[in-house]
Amino acid sequence: MPIDLVINVLIAGTLTGMVYGLMALGLSVIFGVVRVVNFAHGEMMTIAMYATVVLFAALKLDPFLAIVPVAAAFFVFGYLLQAAVINPFITRPEHSQFMLVLAIAIVMVNGLLMVFGPDARNIQVDYQLESFAFGKIFVDKARLYAALAAIAVSAGLFAFFRLTRTGKAIRACADNHLGALVVGLNVKRYYALTFGLGSACVAVAGCVMILLVDVSPALGPAYTLLAFVIVIVGGLGSMGGALLGGVLIGVSEAMAGLFITPSAKSMFSFGLLILVLLFRPQGLLGKKT
Amino acid sequence: MNRRAAILLTVLTAGLVALPGFADAYVLSVATLILYLAYTGQAWNVMMGFAGQLSLGHSLYVGVGAYVAAGLFFHLGIGPWAGLWLSIAACIAFGAAIGFLAFRFGISGVYFALLTIAFAEFTRIGFDHLGWTGGPGGLFIKVAQRDQIDLANFRGPPEMYYYAILALTAGAFALCAWLLGSRAGYYWQAIRENEEAAQALGINTFRWKMLAVVLSSAMTAVSGVFFAFYYNNLFPEQIFNISRSIEIILGPIIGGVGTLFGPILGAAVLTILADTITEVLAALGWEFPGVKQVFYGVVLLAVIMFLPNGIWPTLARKLGISK
Numbered sequence: 081m082p083i084d085l086v087i088n089v090l091i092a093g094t095l096t097g098m099v100y101g102l103m104a105l106g107l108s109v110i111f112g113v114v115r116v117v118n119f120a121h122g123e124m125m126t127i128a129m130y131a132t133v134v135l136f137a138a139l140k141l142d143p144f145l146a147i148v149p150v151a152a153a154f155f156v157f158g159y160l161l162q163a164a165v166i167n168p169f170i171t172r173p174e175h176s177q178f179m180l181v182l183a184i185a186i187v188m189v190n191g192l193l194m195v196f197g198p199d200a201r202n203i204q205v206d207y208q209l210e211s212f213a214f215g216k217i218f219v220d221k222a223r224l225y226a227a228l229a230a231i232a233v234s235a236g237l238f239a240f241f242r243l244t245r246t247g248k249a250i251r252a253c254a255d256n257h258l259g260a261l262v263v264g265l266n267v268k269r270y271y272a273l274t275f276g277l278g279s280a281c282v283a284v285a286g287c288v289m290i291l292l293v294d295v296s297p298a299l300g301p302a303y304t305l306l307a308f309v310i311v312i313v314g315g316l317g318s319m320g321g322a323l324l325g326g327v328l329i330g331v332s333e334a335m336a337g338l339f340i341t342p343s344a345k346s347m348f349s350f351g352l353l354i355l356v357l358l359f360r361p362q363g364l365l366g367k368k369t
Numbered sequence: 370m371n372r373r374a375a376i377l378l379t380v381l382t383a384g385l386v387a388l389p390g391f392a393d394a395y396v397l398s399v400a401t402l403i404l405y406l407a408y409t410g411q412a413w414n415v416m417m418g419f420a421g422q423l424s425l426g427h428s429l430y431v432g433v434g435a436y437v438a439a440g441l442f443f444h445l446g447i448g449p450w451a452g453l454w455l456s457i458a459a460c461i462a463f464g465a466a467i468g469f470l471a472f473r474f475g476i477s478g479v480y481f482a483l484l485t486i487a488f489a490e491f492t493r494i495g496f497d498h499l500g501w502t503g504g505p506g507g508l509f510i511k512v513a514q515r516d517q518i519d520l521a522n523f524r525g526p527p528e529m530y531y532y533a534i535l536a537l538t539a540g541a542f543a544l545c546a547w548l549l550g551s552r553a554g555y556y557w558q559a560i561r562e563n564e565e566a567a568q569a570l571g572i573n574t575f576r577w578k579m580l581a582v583v584l585s586s587a588m589t590a591v592s593g594v595f596f597a598f599y600y601n602n603l604f605p606e607q608i609f610n611i612s613r614s615i616e617i618i619l620g621p622i623i624g625g626v627g628t629l630f631g632p633i634l635g636a637a638v639l640t641i642l643a644d645t646i647t648e649v650l651a652a653l654g655w656e657f658p659g660v661k662q663v664f665y666g667v668v669l670l671a672v673i674m675f676l677p678n679g680i681w682p683t684l685a686r687k688l689g690i691s692k
Contacts, residue, residue: 117479165674172677174479175423179622179673182615186666193659297659301611305490308483316479343505347494353487358474 081338084216089334091219095227097330099289101323102230103303104310105237106281112317113254113274116166116177120185121282122303127188128154128286129295130196136203143203144229147287151280158279163272170271185300192297200294208291226288233284237277238319250274254317306346309353315366324365328352374690385535389528397527401599403640404534405592410620410632411541412588417618418627419545419554420581421561423478426485428613429492430460430586434593435603439510440502442522449523449598457590463488464586468579477564486611493609507604510597523598530599537595538633541588546629548584557581561627623672625679634681642668 107121118124131150135141165184169177207225211218241247253260253270260267293299306329314325329349336345356363388400409431416422437459438452447455467488471481497505518525523533548554556577559567568574597603607613624635646664650656676683 168674174482175417175618175622175626176673176677178423178425178482179619180670183666183670183673186669187663190659190662190666194657194663198658305486305611308486312480312483341498344494344498347491350487350491350494354484354491357476357480357484357487358470361474361476361480 086338087217089338090331091217092223093331093334094327095219095223095330096292096334097327098227098230098323099285099292099326100306100310100330101326102234103282103285103289104307104314104326105234105319105322106278106285107307108311108314108317108319108322109237109281110275110278111311112319113250114162114166114170114271116170116181117174118278119178119181119304120188121307122305123185123188123192123300124154124279124282125286125289125303125307126192126295126297126300128283129290129299130192130201131283132287132290133201133203133295136205142205143287143291144225147229147284150287151283154279154283155276157276159272159276161279162275163268166275167268167271185304189297189300192300196297198296198298200296202294203290205291222291226291229284229288233281234319234323237281240277241319246270246273306349309349312353312363313356315363318363318365321363321365325363371690373688377688377690382539389531394527397531399640399644401527401531401534403636404531404538405595405599406616406620406636406640407633408534408538408541408595409589409592409617410624410636411538411545412585412592413617414621414627414632415545415548415588416581416585418621418631419548419561420557420578421564422578422581423482424485424582424585424614425482425611425618426487426489426614427585427589427617428609428611429463429485429489430589431593431596431613431617432489432492432496432603432605432608433463434460434590435597435608436496436502436508436593437590438594439508439597439603443508443510444501448521449594450521453591453594456594457587460586460590460593461583463492464582465579468582472575472578486614489609489611489614493605496605496609502603502605505604505606507602509603510601512601530595534595534599537591542629542633549629553577553580558627619669621679623669623679625681628679628681628685630685631679631681634684635679638680 103121103125107118110116110118110121128150131153132143132146135146135149136143161184166177166180169180205222207221210221212221212224241251249260249265250270250273252263253265253267253274257267260270289295310325310329311322312325313328314321314323329352332348332352333345336342336348360366385400385404389397392400409427412430413424413427416424434456437456438449441447441452441455442449467485471477471484476484496502502508516526518529520529556567556572559570559572560574560577564574593608596608619639620635621632622635623639624633625631643661643665646661646668650660650664672680
């Protein structure tokens with residue numbers, strides 16, 4: 081196998097993995113703070129992808145510009161979802177929360193099916209077929225821009241949690257729920273805020289992901305599973321871990337597609353997940369609880 | 370169990386036994402599906418409802434159970450009665466391996482649930498690449514002679530399958546009722562409510578959790594064998610799919626986790642709900658793809674929000690069955 085082909089695939093896998101990482105980051109942030117596993121995460125991703133398709137078709141809005149309205153809408157949606165529906169469930173058993181989010185996911189996936197039908201949609205922009213060439217190494221423009229957007233948003237979120245008062249308050253709620261209540265933080269509001277931020281993350285990931293893959297309603301559950309694999313591998317609740325996990329899974333998928341058979345690619349992801357769960361259940365970068 | 374529960378159970382059993390006498394083919398197929406889901410839900414309930422171990426990958430045991438029995442029948446002509454034991458053995462092996470790894474490494478809660486999904490998905494993709502069972506192209510058993518009963522090969526008319534799954538459901542109900550009142554049942558409930566406290570009282574939690582997983586996987590293996598011989602076709606993409614696992618657990622969760630009647634009630638409510646929605650939408654002429662599931666999801670959401678413990682506990686109080 082020619083080495084430049086391997087390098088090309090490695091680069092493509094890494095860049096896609098960064099977008100995966102951003103998607104998983106949303107899930108990780110939500111779980112890390114609210115302790116509710118968002119089983120509708122992939123479905124939210126596909127909704128964002130469809131929203132980008134619609135904005136592009138109606139207004140010729142570039143996906144990178146669509147990030148702003150889509151992410152804002154998702155922030156509001158996530159905030160309201162947590163405040164109105166999920167907050168009453170935070171003290172309920174896990175299987176109860178699971179069913180709640182699952183019911184939301186069923187409505188989302190089939191709502192998309194109703195509105196858009198089962199066929200795959202995509203968008204075409206002129207930079208999608210262009211690439212930067214370095215000798216025999218090619219880097220797709222769309223993929224590179226998507227990865228850069230993912231890095232920028234992740235960095236922004238990271239800074240928000242480290243540097244702002246609100247971010248610190250949210251981290252306090254995650255660290256010690258009771259303690260946060262005692263010092264007078266409005267924990268439920270911060271939970272809603274966190275769910276909004278996590279939703280905005282997945283919205284941005286969806287906006288740029290539409291440049292890399294076609295979207296169909298059936299993609300939702302697959303992305304939910306993928307996001308789980310990534311955050312568990314990286315460490316559920318760890319922000320850096322989500323990005324690392326995304327890149328690892330992106331690269332391993334690309335490599336499995338190249339060396340073995342593309343249909344077996346997710347077997348490696350799940351195999352990796354099982355190994356990590358058994359030997360390092362807190363994930364690669366997670367803190368031991 | 371008090372007198373009212375006994376009366377309810379008697380009426381229910383009599384009604385179900387008499388059902389093929391007056392039901393048409395459609396009603397009988399719906400009833401078979403309900404009982405299939407009730408039985409499988411009861412099997413899942415042993416693990417989650419009794420012992421508190423949330424499995425989101427029960428399609429693994431249905432699939433393995435189905436594929437072992439169907440593969441042996443298809444390739445070697447080994448009948449389902451012998452194949453059944455091998456299916457059970459295979460599922461116990463899977464369940465024990467997952468349980469051993471998870472409980473030895475101290476994995477619980479959400480992580481345990483995700484581990485069960487991972488194993489189910491891993492196995493699904495594995496079966497997609499397994500030539501012996503036909504891979505993604507599926508495995509087909511010769512369709513049954515509809516008019517004569519061939520018990521040895523478990524081929525026959527729909528009534529035979531109906532009574533088989535009815536017997537299984539009744540057997541599982543009796544087994545679970547006995548288990549709940551046994552030492553194992555009390556240990557499981559102690560583990561479910563507070564594992565550390567149970568351990569402090571000297572309960573070997575590892576051993577009892579293993580028992581729950583093994584029992585649940587063995588019971589689910591049987592429903593896999595039933596599935597294979599009732600539907601006659603198996604595809605990894607379908608039988609191992611996570612939506613199958615969800616279908617299995619919806620019944621007990623809607624009906625009432627950890628209760629004996631919950632899985633049966635939940636399976637009946639959900640299946641009839643889905644069919645009613647289909648018919649109402651057909652009558653209204655709203656037959657786009659996805660409409661049915663949207664309604665289904667909304668009703669599911671409502672039930673979970675307003676009856677968080679499931680329908681049965683509330684209903685039982687109204688009927689004066691529970692304290």
